[in-house]
Amino acid sequence: MIRLERRPAPSRAWAWATPLLAVLATMVAGGLLFAFLGKDPLLVIRTIFWDPILGEFAFYYRGQLLVKAGPLILIAIGLSLGFRAGVWNIGAEGQYIMGAICGAAVGLAFYPLDARWLIFPMMVLAGGLGGCLWAMIPGILRTRFNTNEILVSLLLVYVAEQILAWMALGPLRSPDGAGFPGSRNLRHYDAAANHELIAGSGMHWGVVAAFIAVILGHVLLSRHILGFNIRLAGASPRAARFAGVNPGFLVLTCLGVSGALAGFAGFFEVAGPAGQINIDFNVGYGFTAIIVAFLGRLHPVGILLAGFLMALTYIGGEAAQATLGVPAAAIQAFQGMLLFFLLALDVTTNYRVRIDVRARA
Amino acid sequence: MRRDPGSDGAERVSTPLLEVQGLRKAYPGVVANDDVSFSARRGEVHALLGENGAGKSTLVKTVYGLLRPDDGRMKLDGQVYAPGSPHDARQAGVAMVFQHFSLFEALDVAENVALGMEVPPPMRELATRIRDVSETYGLPLDPNRVVGTLSAGERQRVEIIRCLLQEPQVLIMDEPTSVLTPQEVAILFETLKRLRTEGKLILYISHKLEEIRALCDWATILRHGKVTGSCDPRQKSARELAETMVGSELALPAARTQDPGKVALSIAGLTAVSGAAFGTELKDIFLEVRRGEILGIGGVAGNGQDELLAVLSGESRSAPDSILLGDLPIGSFGPNERRALGVLAAPEERLGHATAPDMNLIENAALSGRRRMRMVSRGFVNWGKARAHAEHVIEQFDVRVPGAGSVARSLSGGNLQKFVIGREILQQPDVLVVNQPTWGLDAAAAAAIRQSLLDLASQGAAVIVISQDLDELMEISTRFSALNEGRLSKPRDTAELTLEEIGLMLGGAHDLEIGQGSSRPDRAAEPGETVP
Incomplete structure (x- = not known):
């Protein structure tokens, strides 16, 4: 008989070992999945995890790594604050879209004025504000009417997608685009473009922002009273109230900050790698960031590492699609498995697995 | 050979029904039972x-x-x-x-x-x-x-x-x-x-x-x-x-202090609906506690104890002038504003209310001590001060733990309670409210906690002790009041009361009230209805 026995204190070793084990378990289960699809499992796994870093075409993929990891980390840091406090923002994808729309709209409004010192910072602020306000909708609804922020934030993603499509086809459509959907390409507008800072590295202002977020997130959680209140509210809501923490304030703060960071990520993406507001602008960073946040143990440094790992599965997954013909859905399933195994293995942090050999009387 | 389970067993003639021999049970870090033997008839x-x-x-x-x-074995009826x-x-x-x-x-x-x-x-x-x-x-x-x-x-x-x-x-x-x-x-x-x-x-x-x-x-x-x-x-x-x-001499509480001072905190006509499901509504509470005295509030749990503590700690807000600290209305103040003014509290539930179970004692020291111990400056927590406070509590209150880095839920009930009480007392409160301070504690720990409450009162603080343990209240409180179904009785000097009288005030009143019709109807609870 297998029993679970509660540990007297959570195991630190297991807390950090489970992400690694989850990656291994995902490789095994994913390998089986690919084998059933008639692909060589070892080859697929190697294409996903090895080739982008050390393979023949790694010089191309390496730059992509920062491009993909940047938004994932930036969003995940924001989400992790809420998740620690028990505030479940599932709609980062929507906040990401709204940040991109607001940031891009400000930039396009100034076109073709050449004043980067004014326009770019304004766009950054507009991006953050757009994401923040979008996240405040579930926040205010929860604090005022006690609605469930999981549902509201998730459903607002689909609203944001509709707004995105409308913007791409209507108000923000490029006047010089010959009627095609999509805004002007911001990369061709120097005052608003989020260019690579070092050519070929993939490093842009969004990646810088992600690194800053990691540092600030770490300082906030370990040193600041707000970070302490966040952890306290998540660990024990009643103790938090005893400590004088205002739950409503915390809900709004967590949603506001995570929305703003998602908004920043959206703006840096639209002004950089994506270049324009278009119907297919969002590719699921907001959802994948949830996996990143948990894979990184809701810890800023963990999230940094997890962000790179997930970026790798994105890039490697695309490579596997391109070179081996693995379906895109299989790659998404593969990423989902990672979260599944992580949550399942998380039990070991707080519980010890005991196997009784004794036969039942 | 194992030690004979009952060394005096020879006097007890009949054969044992239950025999326990050399029982051993170890948990990580502690041997809970070590070679335990006894027999019972x-x-x-x-x-x-x-x-x-x-x-x-x-x-x-x-x-x-x-x-x-x-390890070890047991016999039942041979x-x-x-x-x-x-x-x-x-x-x-x-x-x-x-x-x-x-x-x-x-x-x-x-x-x-x-x-x-x-x-x-x-x-x-x-x-x-x-x-x-x-x-x-x-x-x-x-x-x-x-x-x-x-x-x-x-x-x-x-x-x-x-x-x-x-x-x-x-x-x-x-x-x-x-x-x-x-x-x-x-x-x-x-x-x-x-x-x-x-x-x-x-x-x-x-x-x-x-x-x-x-x-x-x-x-x-x-x-x-x-x-x-x-x-x-x-x-x-x-x-x-x-x-x-x-295994050591018991420290019995010293004599209580005389001559209570000025009224430190008072509640006048407070009525509060409980936030919790199945909670008890506080009805028209009048209360006064003076400097240097311990006001004992007796009553069986679930009669409004948690609600009264929340109202006093600031977790439940009320009309500003329903609670007065001296002349200052504090009813609308939150827990930290009250702490700054010297009103501290220790709730009954040690894990999950007084402390966060998965946080360590340093973090749990910052939980209630942040304001009064000046652990926060410009928004940043001074963890050194929090650790110093935690270690001070551990030392002064004999909390047995490997260190301040232990998580709260790894402590035994008695040790955690000593920490919870000590954490508040060492902040030198002017008014301290404690709910069930010695619940489930052994004699030595309970005596130590009672002594510390008496010491605190003798230093001029006003102390409110809410407890189900009547012996405890008789022992330490200057005045006694009973909380029954959300109503607080008029306080009386403890010295004038007998245990039997108090028992009737608390428990006997339950049965007596059935006849009045409204309080304990003998019928099924309907959905959505609050059962007292």
């Missing part, structure tokens, strides 16, 4: 005595089949007894009444009993049997009452009758009197004595030494997981028993 009320963490609970859980020992589960234990004739009841409030007594049975008989037959058992053993209980309307003592009777229906040979009782009024305790003792005359063995765990002296025939004393002695408790004084248990 039929027709005996056998006390298991010991401080918190002495291993009593581990021992009875092993006997009841909830835990399996690492046969080898090794229960793999509580089911095995019940089959063998061992039953247990837990400290915390597992009853469904919305179901009636008979339904609750039926849920615990493997093959319940038809309800009508079961109701008859419950009535029979309750009459035979002098445990008044109506099988058709809804559990939500029962008092703690009546709920305990449900658990006891549930056990007795299995006709056990051994009945284990874990801290049975901690929730009872003196009258209910008297009824329980009559029942246990009747069971004893029927030849049943009762394993009785309690911290209350006077009780054990009044009831038990034999006592096995545990300390740090080992048996340190066994004796006939009727032949020893409570003090002697306590000293065998603790």
Whole structure:
């Protein structure tokens, strides 16, 4: 008989070992999945995890790594604050879209004025504000009417997608685009473009922002009273109230900050790698960031590492699609498995697995 | 050879019903039971005595089949007894009444009993049997009452009758009197004595030494997981028993201070609806506490204690002038604003309310001490100060932990309570409110906490102690008041009162009030209705 026995204190070793084990378990289960699809499992796994870093075409993929990891980390840091406090923002994808729309709209409004010192910072602020306000909708609804922020934030993603499509086809459509959907390409507008800072590295202002977020997130959680209140509210809501923490304030703060960071990520993406507001602008960073946040143990440094790992599965997954013909859905399933195994293995942090050999009387 | 389990066993002639030999159970970092041996006869009320963490609970859980020992063996009625589960234990004739009841409030007594049975008989037959058992053993209980309307003592009777229906040979009782009024305790003792005359063995765990002296025939004393002695408790004084248990001289609280000073905090006509489901509404509370005095508030749990603490700590806000600190209206202030003014509180629930279970003691020190101990400057927490405060508490209040980095839930109840109380006292409060300060604590820890409360009062602080333990309130409080169904009685000087009078004020009043119609209607709770 297998029993679970509660540990007297959570195991630190297991807390950090489970992400690694989850990656291994995902490789095994994913390998089986690919084998059933008639692909060589070892080859697929190697294409996903090895080739982008050390393979023949790694010089191309390496730059992509920062491009993909940047938004994932930036969003995940924001989400992790809420998740620690028990505030479940599932709609980062929507906040990401709204940040991109607001940031891009400000930039396009100034076109073709050449004043980067004014326009770019304004766009950054507009991006953050757009994401923040979008996240405040579930926040205010929860604090005022006690609605469930999981549902509201998730459903607002689909609203944001509709707004995105409308913007791409209507108000923000490029006047010089010959009627095609999509805004002007911001990369061709120097005052608003989020260019690579070092050519070929993939490093842009969004990646810088992600690194800053990691540092600030770490300082906030370990040193600041707000970070302490966040952890306290998540660990024990009643103790938090005893400590004088205002739950409503915390809900709004967590949603506001995570929305703003998602908004920043959206703006840096639209002004950089994506270049324009278009119907297919969002590719699921907001959802994948949830996996990143948990894979990184809701810890800023963990999230940094997890962000790179997930970026790798994105890039490697695309490579596997391109070179081996693995379906895109299989790659998404593969990423989902990672979260599944992580949550399942998380039990070991707080519980010890005991196997009784004794036969039942 | 193993040590003979009962060194005085020669005097006790009849063959033992339960024999425990060389029992050992280790958890990571602690040996809960180490070579524990004792034997107990039929027709005996056998006390298991010991401080918190002495291993009593581990021992009875092993006997009841909830835990399996690492080493050692047990015999029941001469046969080898090794229960793999509580089911095995019940089959063998061992039953247990837990400290915390597992009853469904919305179901009636008979339904609750039926849920615990493997093959319940038809309800009508079961109701008859419950009535029979309750009459035979002098445990008044109506099988058709809804559990939500029962008092703690009546709920305990449900658990006891549930056990007795299995006709056990051994009945284990874990801290049975901690929730009872003196009258209910008297009824329980009559029942246990009747069971004893029927030849049943009762394993009785309690911290209350006077009780054990009044009831038990034999006592096995545990300390740090080992048996340190066994004796006939009727032949020893409570003090002697306590000293065998603790292994050191007991510090009895010093005399209380005289001449209370000015009114420190007062509540005038406060009515507050509880935030919690199944909570109790506070009704028209008047309260005054003076500097240098301890105001004891007695009452059986669930009569508004949690709500009163929340109103005083600032977790529940009220109209500004409903609570006055001196002349300052503080009713609308939150917990930290009140802490800044010197009003501190220690809630009853140690894990999950007074502390965050998965956080360490440094973080838990910052939980309530952040404001008054100036641990935060410009928004940043000074963890050095938090650690210093935690370590100061650990040292001053003899909290036994590996270090301040231990998480709260790894501490035993007594140690955590010492930490919780110490954390507030060392912040030098002007007004301290504590709820059940010594609940479930051993004699030494309880005495230490009571002493620290008395010291605090003698230094000029106003202390409010909410407690179910009447002996405790009689011992330390200057004035006494009773909380019953959300109403606070007029305080009286403790010196003028007898325990019996207080018991009537608290528990007796329950039964008396049934006749008034409104308070405890004898009917099923409807959905959405609050059951007191």
